[in-house]
Amino acid sequence: MSDDPLKIPQSFVFDRPPLADWASEFASLSPGQRWPSIVELEELRVQRERSDGIPRPHFVAQSRALLADGLHYEERIRGGRVATREDNWHDLLNALVWLRYPRTKSALNEAQCVDIGRVGARQRTRAQCAMTHFDEAGAIVLCSDPELVALWDQHDWHGLFWRRRDAWNVRIAVLVFGHAILELALQAERFLVAKCIALAATAEQVARVAANTDEGHAMVDARVAAAIAAGTHLRDPQELRPLPLSGIPGWNPRSEDESFFADAPCFRPLRADRRYPQPDQA
Template sequence: MRHVAPTREAFDRRVLAVPPLAHWQAYEPLIAAQAWPVTDELNALLPAGSSQHFVTQDKALLDDGLHYEERIARGAVATRPGNWHDLFNALVWLRYPALKRALNARQVEEIARMGPRERSRPQCALTHFDEAGIIVTLRDPRMLAAWDRHDWHALFWTHREAWVRGDARVEIFGHALLEHALTPDKLLVGKALVVMGGGDAVEACTRAIAGGGILNDPQELRPLPVSGVPGWHAGTADEAFYTTAPCFQPIRAGRLYPAALGALPGSDEPVIADVIA
């Protein structure tokens, strides 16, 4: 069923105080205002010298015949006016420009290889992450092992304090996931890349994507019911939530996940972490 976001006039602004939207408070005026922001307002927030800018999507723009991603590579992020999906896409561009550029560069490479009408496995993976992506940082390999077997109770309840302390963290990257968060109490499931240890998880993912080492198949992405993160949903106060809510699905037979990303001490280069449960 296609998701229908609430109207700007009617949406419950209390969702802005609850994660994940609470983590986007810097952009709350653009989200909560009665009037939709226009592209000029969004462009004013870009850093000087930005290689991309937002342009209103209209017939004249679409008549250029370019693929959406090809247009971005030339500097123009097509943005539909009065549209939640595209507004959140713009906000992600403002917060994570290097990561968005890495995804776009990979998409353009695939378009050149496949043509504009065919989609490769890497394109599907890149799109899934762009729309519903999350970046998860963990320090405890036991949490990764629990995630590997979809033991949601262990991941979120047994290791609850790790989430509360910030030793386990989630950053929402996917703009469709942010759009879904406008609906109160909606159970959210993201498509995750996971980084073990400290360091800059976003930078590690950006470098790995740009280098072509990850997101070559959708099966690389781990589903994570982010509504299970303590405090992200009212149900997280109840232990039974983790065994009864429909977002907590068992692992499919034969499903295996790739190793986590990590960063070598003293190195900027992302590596595949050797994590042993």
């Protein structure tokens, strides 16, 4: 590990989602003591590959020599290397997402590289923007209740988070995918809004996700990766559903107060011209 202490803000942010859902990964790296080194991240990558048989690119220290290869960041990943900065929350959390959701991260990388090959590294397509938004700020929502989707469609945040608060982790559950959202969650006062892919699910599948199980992670990882590979998702940023994560019961202390859903700036009304794709069917 690095000699520098891991700079952790108020510790209670690790006691609630989304960071609490990553407790096993943090425990594997002992982040409460020192920053994990690139070598330790690599050791954990090898362990995961041996466990599930899913390949992941190597974590390599970002250096001038590495960047001198002239490759786009995504092209370098396609070649098997993720440029990773030492002692950096953003890159540490990105590594943890690679460890948990390797299929989805690989599908994103492949789709990005296909677009880069088509338009060049200096241009960005609408699909590339959508993929970047999801990679950085994405979440995956599983829902077994169409009425909850209807509330979400209308940005009825009071209904979704307050009147139907009993449905959370029973009929609807969320997995945070974007490492930038996880980084923002280190600041206890921040309101978190994710850009989401919605999946239709059974109550049993929602329960697996709500329990934060490896089985649930693997199921979601496979479904989202397949959708990305099929080209049915992330074609445009407007297809991503915004979800104020801070409204989910237990994710922010203020969500226990009904007035929060009228006062907080993260609960924005629906634009007149905004429509969302329906949840992806299994």
